[in-house]
Amino acid sequence: xxxxxxITAAIAVFSxxxxxxxxxIMHALxxxxxxxxxxxxxxxxxxxxxxxxLEIIVYAGAIMxxxxxxxxxxxxxxxxxxxxxxxLKPGMWMVPALFCVILLxxxxxxxxxxxxxxxxxxxxxxxxxxxxxxxxxxxxxELSAMLLMAGIVGAYHLGRQQPKTLHRFLQSKPS
Amino acid sequence: MTxxxxxxxxxxxxxxxxxxxxxxxxxxxxxxxxxxYVTLVAFALALMSVVPVATLLxxxxxxxxxxxxxxxxxxxxxxxxxxxxxxxxxNYFEEREERKEEYYxxxxxxxxxxxxxxxxxxxxxxxxxxxxxxISLYGLIAYLRARQRSDEAGIKxxxxxxxxxxxxxxxxxxxxxxxxxMDFPGIGAYLRQAGTFPLPVxxxxxxxxxxxxxxxxxxxxxxxxxxxxxxxxxxxxxFVATISKGGVLVVLIRFYQDIDGRNYTMLWWILAITAIASxxxxxxxxxxxxxxxxxxxxxxxxxxxxLLVAFLSDTQSGLEAIAFYLTAYFPTxxxxxxxxxxxxxxxxxxxxxxxxxxxxxxxxxxxxxxTVMLLSLAGIPLTAGFIGKFYIVMAGVDGHHWFLLLMLVIxxxxxxxxxxxxxxxxxxxxxxxxxxxxxxxxxxxxNITLGLIVMLLVGLGVYPTAMMQLIQQxxxxxx
Numbered sequence: 001x002x003x004x005x006x007i008t009a010a011i012a013v014f015s016x017x018x019x020x021x022x023x024x025i026m027h028a029l030x031x032x033x034x035x036x037x038x039x040x041x042x043x044x045x046x047x048x049x050x051x052x053x054l055e056i057i058v059y060a061g062a063i064m065x066x067x068x069x070x071x072x073x074x075x076x077x078x079x080x081x082x083x084x085x086x087x088l089k090p091g092m093w094m095v096p097a098l099f100c101v102i103l104l105x106x107x108x109x110x111x112x113x114x115x116x117x118x119x120x121x122x123x124x125x126x127x128x129x130x131x132x133x134x135x136x137x138x139x140x141x142e143l144s145a146m147l148l149m150a151g152i153v154g155a156y157h158l159g160r161q162q163p164k165t166l167h168r169f170l171q172s173k174p175s
Numbered sequence: 176m177t178x179x180x181x182x183x184x185x186x187x188x189x190x191x192x193x194x195x196x197x198x199x200x201x202x203x204x205x206x207x208x209x210x211x212y213v214t215l216v217a218f219a220l221a222l223m224s225v226v227p228v229a230t231l232l233x234x235x236x237x238x239x240x241x242x243x244x245x246x247x248x249x250x251x252x253x254x255x256x257x258x259x260x261x262x263x264x265x266n267y268f269e270e271r272e273e274r275k276e277e278y279y280x281x282x283x284x285x286x287x288x289x290x291x292x293x294x295x296x297x298x299x300x301x302x303x304x305x306x307x308x309x310i311s312l313y314g315l316i317a318y319l320r321a322r323q324r325s326d327e328a329g330i331k332x333x334x335x336x337x338x339x340x341x342x343x344x345x346x347x348x349x350x351x352x353x354x355x356x357m358d359f360p361g362i363g364a365y366l367r368q369a370g371t372f373p374l375p376v377x378x379x380x381x382x383x384x385x386x387x388x389x390x391x392x393x394x395x396x397x398x399x400x401x402x403x404x405x406x407x408x409x410x411x412x413x414f415v416a417t418i419s420k421g422g423v424l425v426v427l428i429r430f431y432q433d434i435d436g437r438n439y440t441m442l443w444w445i446l447a448i449t450a451i452a453s454x455x456x457x458x459x460x461x462x463x464x465x466x467x468x469x470x471x472x473x474x475x476x477x478x479x480x481x482l483l484v485a486f487l488s489d490t491q492s493g494l495e496a497i498a499f500y501l502t503a504y505f506p507t508x509x510x511x512x513x514x515x516x517x518x519x520x521x522x523x524x525x526x527x528x529x530x531x532x533x534x535x536x537x538x539x540x541x542x543x544x545x546t547v548m549l550l551s552l553a554g555i556p557l558t559a560g561f562i563g564k565f566y567i568v569m570a571g572v573d574g575h576h577w578f579l580l581l582m583l584v585i586x587x588x589x590x591x592x593x594x595x596x597x598x599x600x601x602x603x604x605x606x607x608x609x610x611x612x613x614x615x616x617x618x619x620x621x622n623i624t625l626g627l628i629v630m631l632l633v634g635l636g637v638y639p640t641a642m643m644q645l646i647q648q649x650x651x652x653x654x
Contacts, residue, residue: 138176139239143291143303146191149198150284150307154314157277158329 004045004106011099012038018095026084029067030096034103036060041103044110047121050129183234183242185224186250187290193217194283201276211265214279218258218286225251233653238358239300243653248498248646249293249425253418256505257286259624260418263513264410266618270521271408272319278408281318285311285414289422296433296653298347298357301426305343305390308419309336315414316407328406335389335399343386349379359433366434384445390423393483394452397476404472409524412468413512416475417505424479428486428497432652437489447487447579453480454586461593468526470593471511474552477590478504484583485567488574494650495643496566502642503551503559503635510628511548514541517621520613528597530613533605538615542601544625551632553594554587559635 015034022028036059043052133141181188196217197210225247228234233243261282268275288307295301313336317329351357353375354365366372372380388396404412436442457477464470482504485496518525518534518541525531535542551560564587571580635642 136238137299139236140299140303143300143307146194146284146287147303147307147310149194150281150288150311150314153198153277153280153284154310157274157281157314158317158320160274 004110005042008038008041008045008103008106011102012042015096015099025067025071027092029064030093033060033064034096034099037100037103041107044107047123050124050126179231179234180236183228183231183236184240184294185228186221186254187287187294189217189221189224190254190283190287190290193221194280194287197276197280197283201280205274205276207265207269207275210276210279211261214261214283215258217283218254218261221254222251222258225254233651235653239297240294241296241653242294244649244651245429245494245498246294246425248649249421249501250290252501252505253286253289253293253421256417256421256509257282257414259506259509259513259628260410260413262624263413263509263516263621266616266621267408267410267516267519270616272321278315278318281311281314282410282414285315286418289418292422293425295426296359296429298351302340302344302347304426305423306340308422309340309390312336312411312415312419315411316403318411319408322406322408324402324406325408328403331399331406332403339386339389339396342382342389346379346382346384346386349375349382353379359430363434372439380442387423387427388449391420391427391479392476393449393479394456394476395449397453397456400476401469401472404468405466405526409468409512409516409519412471413509416471416508416512420475420479421501421505424482424486424497424501428494429652431486443487446483447576450480450483450487450579451582453477453483454582455480458586458589458593462589464593465528466526467515467528467531467597468524470528470597471508474590474593475508477586478508478552480586481564481567481583484576484579485570487579488570488576490570490573491650492566492573493570494652495646496563496570498646498650499566499639499642500563502646503563503632506628506631507548507551507558507560510544510625510632511552513621513625513628514545514548517541517617517625518613518615520616523613525613525615528600531597531601533603534601536604537612538617540622541615541617541625544629545601546598547629547632549594549598551636553591557633557636559632559639562636562639 012035015031015038018031019028019035022031036055040052040055040060043049043055193213193216197213200206200210200213228242228247229244231242232247233241235241261279264278264282268278272278285308288304288309288311291300291304291307295304309332313329313333316332317325319325347357350362353373354362356362356365366376385396389399392400403415407415430436431442454477457473457475457480461470461473461477464473482497482500485493485500487493488496515525518530518538531542531545534545547558551558554560554564564583567583568580571577571583
């Protein structure tokens, strides 16, 4: 049990450090995914399987997809294709892939062992989360809806038209 | 949810409902005038719905929300200020932007965020309110796309506000992790029981203070203020200076009260040093500004410093002083930006001090209004600003904080200089043939609104008793 924690934590710390130090955004992204996956395994290890799955769905899933979309939209033309080929050298994806395999191995082992979480921790099933979200915290859910509306309307307005002026540092000097 | 719950959330429901309605209207039929009137009616209804809540107080909607007299008073102040800002906005946006409807939508949502802050007593509602406020502000600050510097201001606010939210959130996580509570009274009870501050809780409070300090724009987290005020549309700058800061201040007061902040000398000293630094930095940097928007930004930093002095006196009169000061400061600040709004032409904002040279001889009415606003900001007798500052001094005397008071007096004198500089500029005679002045738009609605604000400020300054009595009744926080 302790061994698993230390392996996972080491992977998490190492891959997060790699995220910060990578020069290329896609390489950083690979390590970020590994980092999020290892945090999910730690959640599972400590008896919060629901949190673990949420972590993967929301962070490793949704947010990563958004970043990839964003990078896709920025890339244009054959120049970027050549760059992408350059980025995808085996050396770049081998290490994150290896980490993922280790994490998967741990997870499979833990499930096969039918491991019991640390004593003194109350497991929170999805049903309880749903009940409290739509029970006492219903106002928070509704306020989040308003929050998202503000975000969407703001993004819609700002993204709608081409900006007509450049940043003042980028403007050419009037001659 | 009972009927009482719904009724006591009246102002919030009105504003949120209007936001949804506006969104649907924009989708069906884009019309600036229509959206403007819907927003006005919504604000007016929200202001009216404050009144019936008074019979239900104090009312708690566990676990997130508490509505007491204090919250209700500040809800009223926020909705009222929002109403004034909307009144001043119509012409400004009609002349500038081709798509103006989303502005009202975002303004409604930002106001709703401030209303949530005022009634929150739980980390979750606190954070949701704060994010509603700041996410709407990202859009609002960068709203005028055609304008230079609006993108710069928007991105600056986006990055800094997101960073400060991250600090706040991490602080909350630390506090929650070690106290096991997210509601303010629960944290207070835990700390009372424990007797000491565990180190992670201190770190958590420190991180939270960074987040709150950024939103309040107090030193050393004030760097964003002048650039944002300069780049944002004028009504939005007025919103940032008043409603956004007022809402966060209210949460800070509630949190301080619930965790018994007065028992922790360290916390008091940190806030005291911040207050003194805010006053000095704000006033000294405002001295040399040639741009009135930047000057108002620095002056708002200084005003937050004055408010913190009242906050630190930690007496009942301190609370009353804050309430009165906010009541005076909201219309004064909005009015000052309102003068800039009516003086701006459709191409250019009237923002440099030079634009106001000899204003009295060209537009005596506007010059007179601006003079009243500046005098009230400076705290000259017969205006609301004077009574507000007087109230703060009284609170400081009650709390025996002589050093803070001395700093406040010194800073009031420094502040006088730069307000008077603008006033003097307006009364200077000028040779109009030498210079081309901005041709102001001077919309009728804006002028009427400014007239009402002047009446309010002078009224509060000459006869403050009625307001004081109301505040004395309203300043009870729930225990």
